[in-house]
Amino acid sequence: MRYEVDFLVIGSGIAGLSFALKVAPYGKVIILSKGDASEGSTKYAQGGIAAVMYDTDSFDKHIADTLVAGDGICDREVVEMTIREAPERIRELVQYGVNFDMDKQGSRFDLHREGGHSEFRILHHKDNTGAEIERGLLDAINSHPNIELKENQFAIDLITQHHLGQRVTKHTPDIDCYGVYALNCKTNEIDTYLAKVTLLATGGMGNVYTTTTTPIISTGDGVAMVHRARGVLKDLEFMQFHPTSLYNPAEKPAFLITEAMRGAGAILKDRNGNEFMHKYDPRLSLAPRDIVARAIDNEMKLAGVDYLWLDARSIGKRELIDGFPTIYAKCLELGINITKDMIPVRPAAHYQCGGIKVDTRGRSSIHHLYAAGECSCTGLHGGNRLASNSLLEAAVYAHNAALDAVEISKNTTINNAVPDWNAEGMVLNEEMVLITQTKKELQEIMTNYVGIVRSDLRLQRAFDRLNLIFRETEELYNRSVLTEPLSELRNLIACAYLIIKQAMARRQNVGLHYSIDLV
Ligand code: FAD
Ligand code: SIN
Numbered sequence: 001m002r003y004e005v006d007f008l009v010i011g012s013g014i015a016g017l018s019f020a021l022k023v024a025p026y027g028k029v030i031i032l033s034k035g036d037a038s039e040g041s042t043k044y045a046q047g048g049i050a051a052v053m054y055d056t057d058s059f060d061k062h063i064a065d066t067l068v069a070g071d072g073i074c075d076r077e078v079v080e081m082t083i084r085e086a087p088e089r090i091r092e093l094v095q096y097g098v099n100f101d102m103d104k105q106g107s108r109f110d111l112h113r114e115g116g117h118s119e120f121r122i123l124h125h126k127d128n129t130g131a132e133i134e135r136g137l138l139d140a141i142n143s144h145p146n147i148e149l150k151e152n153q154f155a156i157d158l159i160t161q162h163h164l165g166q167r168v169t170k171h172t173p174d175i176d177c178y179g180v181y182a183l184n185c186k187t188n189e190i191d192t193y194l195a196k197v198t199l200l201a202t203g204g205m206g207n208v209y210t211t212t213t214t215p216i217i218s219t220g221d222g223v224a225m226v227h228r229a230r231g232v233l234k235d236l237e238f239m240q241f242h243p244t245s246l247y248n249p250a251e252k253p254a255f256l257i258t259e260a261m262r263g264a265g266a267i268l269k270d271r272n273g274n275e276f277m278h279k280y281d282p283r284l285s286l287a288p289r290d291i292v293a294r295a296i297d298n299e300m301k302l303a304g305v306d307y308l309w310l311d312a313r314s315i316g317k318r319e320l321i322d323g324f325p326t327i328y329a330k331c332l333e334l335g336i337n338i339t340k341d342m343i344p345v346r347p348a349a350h351y352q353c354g355g356i357k358v359d360t361r362g363r364s365s366i367h368h369l370y371a372a373g374e375c376s377c378t379g380l381h382g383g384n385r386l387a388s389n390s391l392l393e394a395a396v397y398a399h400n401a402a403l404d405a406v407e408i409s410k411n412t413t414i415n416n417a418v419p420d421w422n423a424e425g426m427v428l429n430e431e432m433v434l435i436t437q438t439k440k441e442l443q444e445i446m447t448n449y450v451g452i453v454r455s456d457l458r459l460q461r462a463f464d465r466l467n468l469i470f471r472e473t474e475e476l477y478n479r480s481v482l483t484e485p486l487s488e489l490r491n492l493i494a495c496a497y498l499i500i501k502q503a504m505a506r507r508q509n510v511g512l513h514y515s516i517d518l519v
Helices: 014-026 059-069 076-096 128-141 221-228 259-262 288-302 316-325 325-333 390-410 433-449 455-477 485-506
Strands: 002-010 029-032 148-151 153-159 181-184 191-200 239-246 267-269 308-311 343-351 355-357 367-369
Touching: 002 014, 002 181, 002 390, 014 029, 014 128, 014 191, 029 153, 029 191, 076 128, 076 343, 076 390, 128 390, 153 191, 153 485, 181 485, 191 390, 221 355, 221 367, 221 485, 239 259, 239 288, 259 367, 267 288, 267 367, 288 308, 288 343, 316 325, 316 455, 367 390, 367 433, 433 455, 433 485, 455 485
Parallel strands: 002 029, 002 191, 029 148, 191 367
Antiparallel strands: 153 181, 181 191, 239 343, 267 308, 308 343
């Protein structure tokens, strides 16, 4: 099938849905989502969204906290713009129908605090903020006449001049995006989607690692597509590990224990029940995430254990049950009563700070291609993202990109010369083990060699092993009918390659990139 549309959006998390709502008054919009519409990191966000809403706080403080967490390499202009725009984007979310918790008087938002924040400024909906945002935005999308949301459509590759037979390299000056090829996961057909403007909002790549809080859809597809299309990618060495995922090895994705719990008073303890964060940072359990995750990693290695404790008991029964109902219920299911028992936690891959490089209008290096949300790299996070700045960044950049895309679309025509996907001569790969085993190997390599603490030797080993996996998988890809698992595996390999390459190139310990061979 061939589709033509003004605005094509890949991804139905906060970034994709926010963008779609904003461009919809100006043309037809198609949103492609690789699974169910609500399945993405957005739905799992617990803590909330950071914004300065009252004068008890200030933009300057939020800016300073973001710059400190980013370890000196944030783009200051981007930080200032994003944080100053935050209250307006929050008001919009509320207008779309998203509910945030109010204080007891019902007149002000109830604000939480998380690691690295000097003030209480996290708007939230209990401990399931993301699910509420996703619900509100999907309700607004579903009632919009100009938006068609198509589930189970897997975008495979961006369409550029390459598909018109031209040679495209990373030095080609005017790479142009005409849309995407996408696999219809119900019919197994590969459809052609042509658009004036395309937005990538494909989320993160946590599944490059064995243990991740991100859902199974987070396989770095947008980043890998831009890599293959020769676009510019940045800061991928900064993979953020959340310090406190619930230790429950069989569970995928790993269940998160929100940082807001530490904001409310929960304390990290070693397996003997002793506090240890004073050895690492004066901000203790509320230090920025990179520092806390490294401290936990070190303590686990010293003691030779797989998890440590988070002690939330001092918060009080009522506040725990009312304020963290999802976590309370989840832990109880596993026999852990968080009002009485400590919670077993360990770090898990959580958020990719780098991604598709975009400017302040959300433009990527490829013409007519925008990116927003976790797949993008705006410069806001620098070396390490401040908690709850991610949903905020997605909302702000979806807005900026939409403003620009509407203008650009007015002078753009759809390129009809694009050929359909050619699958001739391909055979169906019947051995799933070729994909599943390779994925496991990839995740183990990344976890053991390219995790929280790195070294030159570990990175080189990872690189050499990845090379073999890459060659085998490309060989399989070249002779197989394309399937979602195979395509995701290629994307994970591309992302792993980019993380390793960029980690090797970063010759200084900064933010989330930490190597024992560097200072
Ligand atoms: P996502 O919400 O991940 O959506 C990605 C979309 O892209 C999905 O619809 C998916 O189907 C689609 N997609 C991907 N690839 C393809 C493809 N090839 N073809 C078609 N569709 C595709 N951040 C905060 O600021 N505050 C928090 O409290 C917070 N808590 C978090 C808790 C957890 C457990 C996790 C995992 C993350 C948390 N984060 C939080 C981070 C934040 O939730 C995400 O960064 C953010 O939601 C990403 O939104 P997004 O729109 O970019 O992508
Ligand atoms: C959390 O709730 O701890 C996650 C917040 C975030 O990732 O920003």
